[in-house]
Amino acid sequence: MMLEAHELTRLAGRRTLLDGVSLDVRAGEFLAVVGPNGSGKSSLLSILSGLRTPDRGHVCLEGAPLASLSRRQAAQRIALVQQQAETEQHMTAWDAVALGRTPHLSLLRPFGPTDAKAVDAALDVVDMGAMRARQWQTLSGGERQRLHVARALAQEPDIIILDEPTNHLDIQHQLELLALMRRLPKTIVAALHDLNHAMTFADRVAVLQQGRLEGLGAPADVLTARRIAKVFKVEARLIPDGAARPLIAFGVSAPAAG
Structure with missing residues (x-):
């Protein structure tokens, strides 16, 4: 398994965001995470990425505790595209995507031609190469969302975790983005709002309800009429x-x- 979550519990004051969630993420699969608003999807993804730590439980990356890795080490393996990932800095689209190379850089390993090539390739993948010189503040919400995905691709991780990546995208770019995620030789974990997207593109679906794992398996086995009625x-x-x-x-x- 690429990632294994064991009994994850996350608290916010008296509120339980996640309640004993255990699941695995298999190498090369597209795992969709679905559930109503407030079901714990964002909390789960932030813990799987290493951005946050659970109050109880733990995550393993290929058998090793994720918590044992530094943020830089984790970022070299796992990229997170957050739902609300904005910046007030004045930068071009190219510069925004180039931030994805940060985990690979150091004083002894500065930004170079290999990094620039990775940025250019990521922009082309999301069909934003022609806008590389555009200022971030002049871009639409959908264009920014595609750049967030490009930044994750430029990071060249093994695992890409996306929190509702189709937000702000029109239907054409929603389908193109999910088809792209499906084709990539990466392990994908994505919180999706549209159940038909999960049914169409995912290898497996995890259903969350009130912080608990309600179902995990093949889309047609998990997204039944009865479960949809119960959860949604x-x-x-x-x-x-x-x-x-x-x-x-x-x-x-x-x-x-x-």
């Missing part, structure tokens, strides 16, 4: 789509759970 409080119907995975159609309200 909406009526859902799965529509077969030939050889592809089913589509989810939603109603206004969920039937009473029996």
Whole structure:
């Protein structure tokens, strides 16, 4: 396993954000994390990335405690694209993506041609190469979101963790971004708002509800009408789509759970 989370608990005052969550992330897979607002998705991703530590439990990266790594060591292996990752600094799109090279740099290893090449390649992957000279403050929310993903790609990690990466993107760029994540030779963990995106692109889906793991497995096995009704409080119907995975159609309200 690339990542293993054991009994993760995260508290905020008297509120429990995560309650004993255990799961694994397999090498090369696309794991989608879904759940209602406040279910613990962002808390889980921040702990899996090493950005925050749990109040109880631990995370292992390829068998070694993630907490034993420095922030720089962890950042060389894991990139995090946060939901609200903004900057007030005046910089170009290229400079913003170049920040992804920081974990690889030191006094003895300054920014060089290899780093510039990684930045250029990351911009091209998210179709932002033509905007490399644009000032950050002049970019739209969707353009900034694509640059956040490019920054993670420039970091050249083994694992990319994304917190609702399709925010601010139009439908074309939502689908293109998720298809890209699916194709990358990386391990992907992404909190997704759209259950049909999880059904379509993920290898496995983890469902969170009130800080607890409600389900983990193949999308069609986990995103059942009954579980969607229980967790999201909406009526859902799965529509077969030939050889592809089913589509989810939603109603206004969920039937009473029996």
